[in-house]
Amino acid sequence: MGNRFQVLDRFADGAQFIGGQSGPGSSGRTQRIVDPASGDTVHRYGLAGPADVDAAVAAARAALPGWAGASPAERSAALHRFAAVLAERAGDFARVESLQCGKPIKLCTEFDVPGTIDNTAFFAGAARHLQGQAAGEYSGDHTSYVRREPIGVIGSIAPWNYPLQMAAWKILPAIAAGNTVVLKPAEITPLTSLMFARAATDAGIPAGVVNVVSGAGREAGEHLVGHPDVAMVSFTGSTAVGKRVAALATASVKRLHLELGGKAPFVVFDDADPEAAVQGAVAGALINSGQDCTAATRVYVQRPLYERLREGIADTMAGVRLGDPFDPATDLGPLVSHAQRDRVAGFVDRARAYATVVTGGEAPKNDGAYYLPTLIADAPQNSEIVRSEIFGPVLAILPFDSDDEGIALANDTPYGLAASAWTRDVFRAGRATRDIRAGCVWINDHIPIISEMPHGGFGASGFGKDMSSYSFEEYTQVKHVMFDNTAVAAKDWHRTVFGDR
Numbered sequence: 001m002g003n004r005f006q007v008l009d010r011f012a013d014g015a016q017f018i019g020g021q022s023g024p025g026s027s028g029r030t031q032r033i034v035d036p037a038s039g040d041t042v043h044r045y046g047l048a049g050p051a052d053v054d055a056a057v058a059a060a061r062a063a064l065p066g067w068a069g070a071s072p073a074e075r076s077a078a079l080h081r082f083a084a085v086l087a088e089r090a091g092d093f094a095r096v097e098s099l100q101c102g103k104p105i106k107l108c109t110e111f112d113v114p115g116t117i118d119n120t121a122f123f124a125g126a127a128r129h130l131q132g133q134a135a136g137e138y139s140g141d142h143t144s145y146v147r148r149e150p151i152g153v154i155g156s157i158a159p160w161n162y163p164l165q166m167a168a169w170k171i172l173p174a175i176a177a178g179n180t181v182v183l184k185p186a187e188i189t190p191l192t193s194l195m196f197a198r199a200a201t202d203a204g205i206p207a208g209v210v211n212v213v214s215g216a217g218r219e220a221g222e223h224l225v226g227h228p229d230v231a232m233v234s235f236t237g238s239t240a241v242g243k244r245v246a247a248l249a250t251a252s253v254k255r256l257h258l259e260l261g262g263k264a265p266f267v268v269f270d271d272a273d274p275e276a277a278v279q280g281a282v283a284g285a286l287i288n289s290g291q292d293c294t295a296a297t298r299v300y301v302q303r304p305l306y307e308r309l310r311e312g313i314a315d316t317m318a319g320v321r322l323g324d325p326f327d328p329a330t331d332l333g334p335l336v337s338h339a340q341r342d343r344v345a346g347f348v349d350r351a352r353a354y355a356t357v358v359t360g361g362e363a364p365k366n367d368g369a370y371y372l373p374t375l376i377a378d379a380p381q382n383s384e385i386v387r388s389e390i391f392g393p394v395l396a397i398l399p400f401d402s403d404d405e406g407i408a409l410a411n412d413t414p415y416g417l418a419a420s421a422w423t424r425d426v427f428r429a430g431r432a433t434r435d436i437r438a439g440c441v442w443i444n445d446h447i448p449i450i451s452e453m454p455h456g457g458f459g460a461s462g463f464g465k466d467m468s469s470y471s472f473e474e475y476t477q478v479k480h481v482m483f484d485n486t487a488v489a490a491k492d493w494h495r496t497v498f499g500d501r
């Protein structure tokens, strides 16, 4: 197994990171890590079971008083050191992320790892801006003020599409606010999450603040969600599993953050720059091989530009370089697994009965989980290919006539995570950003994200925000403090917030 896999030797002592120590899982079952580019098994580890989850929650609970009791400045300094350690190890993170996900090394080097480091630096700064509310005498001789406090032990569950960044999005705001975390990564891609937790410890963040249990969703995941000592659950993944997680978390009255599926529309008005829209649609659809909940999946084109876009997107997709993820020239790697590739292929094969596969629509004949960039035309608005989350390099293109029809088609979905509109008319852009129901609306672009801005959706895409100060506050609870300045016990106990009766 060539030297690219030697980087996996570091995981020999197990895929659990509990109380600052690596170790094996105790479920008695093992999980393979498969190289998506070749189909070869490159690593195997012992899955975590309920006992490992219990140990991780206990470690997080033990670390909580010290970490919550640290000053914001102390937490901030630790997170700045954390960012520095991540930067020192950037190359290893990129190689391991590419290996376990099949992502092009270019994407890991230019997006996944720098984004994680920037997130860390952002929350290092945010840690010192825990905003309460100013004091005020709102009731007689009483002074009120509001405190923001950490919630406690956070149970987080992450998907396989961006293992490192999703670990960062869940761990960083939580620990910046003084919480401690137990993260369960997706069982097929746990490795960079383990490295992230190890880097936190090596940066001086106390043992037990960040813990990782690599286990199966139904077993380790549900045990974590239902654990009585977990105060909040943060989940990113499919809407179907998100509903199960929400029911379990609500049963034990836990705070909840859900970042679920998406089906982003890409609306091209007839005054748009057609070449920019072509390039934007291909880039937006093929980011991370389409395994991105904000990826462009439905291109609606106002009729005068429809043929131009259909031809331009098909030609551009046909020129995309599929290859070895470790080759810097590769634009598109394999999907995360053969199972995901087959799931995507199933959507396209079923669409052949009711739509036109303009380009792509097949898996290149090799051992990897590759699937060609695919454009599908003539599909009805209510068809599976237009309504379901496919999570692969598949784009549907449909025409529209009036501006209102374009917006209505974009909104014709239970999801509401992200969208884009393409126009040179400021009034069209204003109406599109007002009327499209999505947590993020791009104008003349699709995909860029930054640490300062909230990421999260509406409807079937879930609720809560990642990144930004919105996410930071989400991992706090608000306390009202009121002083009686008379130092005399209240005589009339029936008095209310509206002062003396």
Ligand SMILES: NC(=O)C1=CN([C@@H]2O[C@H](COP(=O)(O)OP(=O)(O)OC[C@H]3O[C@@H](n4cnc5c(N)ncnc54)[C@H](O)[C@@H]3O)[C@@H](O)[C@H]2O)C=CC1
Pocket (backbone or CB within 6 Å): 157, 158, 159, 160, 161, 184, 185, 186, 187, 215, 216, 217, 218, 221, 222, 225, 236, 237, 238, 239, 241, 242, 244, 245, 259, 260, 261, 262, 292, 293, 389, 390, 391
């Ligand atoms: N919105 C997003 O960012 C993502 C959406 N998806 C969608 O979900 C589909 C399936 O992808 P998966 O990663 O398999 O998503 P998934 O939702 O099945 O898994 C996401 C995470 O939840 C865990 N999990 C699974 N069942 C669980 C349960 N009953 N209780 C607690 N945790 C559980 C998994 O182990 C993983 O860590 C994708 O094809 C895509 O459509 C997947 C990943 C990310």
Ligand SMILES: CCCCCC(=O)O
Pocket (backbone or CB within 6 Å): 161, 162, 165, 236, 291, 292, 293, 294, 449
């Ligand atoms: C790092 C970019 C994440 C995009 C949202 C998602 O697929 O979870």
